[in-house]
Amino acid sequence: MEYCNLCPNACNADRTASAGVCGVDDRIRIAKYYLHPFEEPVLSGKNGSGTIFFCGCSLKCVFCQNYAVSRAERGKIISVTELAEIFRELEERGAHNINLVTPTHYAHRIIEALKLYRPHIPVVWNTHGYETEETLAFIAPYADIFLTDVKYFAPETAKRYCGKADYFAYASRAAEIMCEKPLIFQDGMMQSGTIVRHLVLPQNVEDSLRILDWFAPLKDKAYLSLMSQYTPFGKIDAFPELQRKITKREYHKVLDHALSLGIENIFVQELKSSGGEYIPAWDY
Numbered sequence: 001m002e003y004c005n006l007c008p009n010a011c012n013a014d015r016t017a018s019a020g021v022c023g024v025d026d027r028i029r030i031a032k033y034y035l036h037p038f039e040e041p042v043l044s045g046k047n048g049s050g051t052i053f054f055c056g057c058s059l060k061c062v063f064c065q066n067y068a069v070s071r072a073e074r075g076k077i078i079s080v081t082e083l084a085e086i087f088r089e090l091e092e093r094g095a096h097n098i099n100l101v102t103p104t105h106y107a108h109r110i111i112e113a114l115k116l117y118r119p120h121i122p123v124v125w126n127t128h129g130y131e132t133e134e135t136l137a138f139i140a141p142y143a144d145i146f147l148t149d150v151k152y153f154a155p156e157t158a159k160r161y162c163g164k165a166d167y168f169a170y171a172s173r174a175a176e177i178m179c180e181k182p183l184i185f186q187d188g189m190m191q192s193g194t195i196v197r198h199l200v201l202p203q204n205v206e207d208s209l210r211i212l213d214w215f216a217p218l219k220d221k222a223y224l225s226l227m228s229q230y231t232p233f234g235k236i237d238a239f240p241e242l243q244r245k246i247t248k249r250e251y252h253k254v255l256d257h258a259l260s261l262g263i264e265n266i267f268v269q270e271l272k273s274s275g276g277e278y279i280p281a282w283d284y
């Protein structure tokens, strides 16, 4: 953590002393933990996914629905021991898995906590996808399930919305590595494997179609989660195209393309999934 290069920002920050580009130093900061009922059904099941929201982010999309969390404007600092206790508590409350949301900038600390207490339920590494191969290799022994975004295809799109023109190069390679995890289910719940999420954005259908073309060869190795829940949020005044939800026509154009590519392992969302009521109330 003295020369942090955990993510492609490679900012070399001394996080024992100050924050990196991800906005946080090496102390674990969380905004909430609870049994999340609205993840994909193979993760949330009937009891919920034991979800922990970590503060800070190495990507920082302008429309982030968890804006105050990703910018580390809020949150509570906890110790490695307390994090291990949260794993245990969520498991005892019946969680189907431990779902670590935007965790990679705390990878070292999370792995320390998993060494203190390794839950008997799957660990989900829930990431925006902007990951390096080196960090993935470090994480992989501790993650049973990868839940990864592939958000943008075109460098211009990624540059516009998160300032990282190389997003797809990193996220696609990371997802291809993640998809090597074997798909294993038990009683309808995912125990191992990868779900690739893609959020359809207004006026960005072409980007979505190219992402599906990329995903098609992986379609038997992983699940696709095609999300329609985009809601105008964050700092988007300078982005007129982001001021509305997506239309039914946009979503169905993307979904039809997925089906035409023979992608059958797919989760779809109803358009009514968009809206602020699905953003959790933060506890810290």
Ligand code: SF4
Pocket (backbone or CB within 6 Å): 004, 005, 006, 007, 008, 009, 010, 011, 012, 013, 015, 019, 020, 021, 022, 023, 058, 104, 105
């Ligand atoms: S995890 Fe944070 S500190 Fe480390 S390289 Fe990425 S942005 Fe920089």
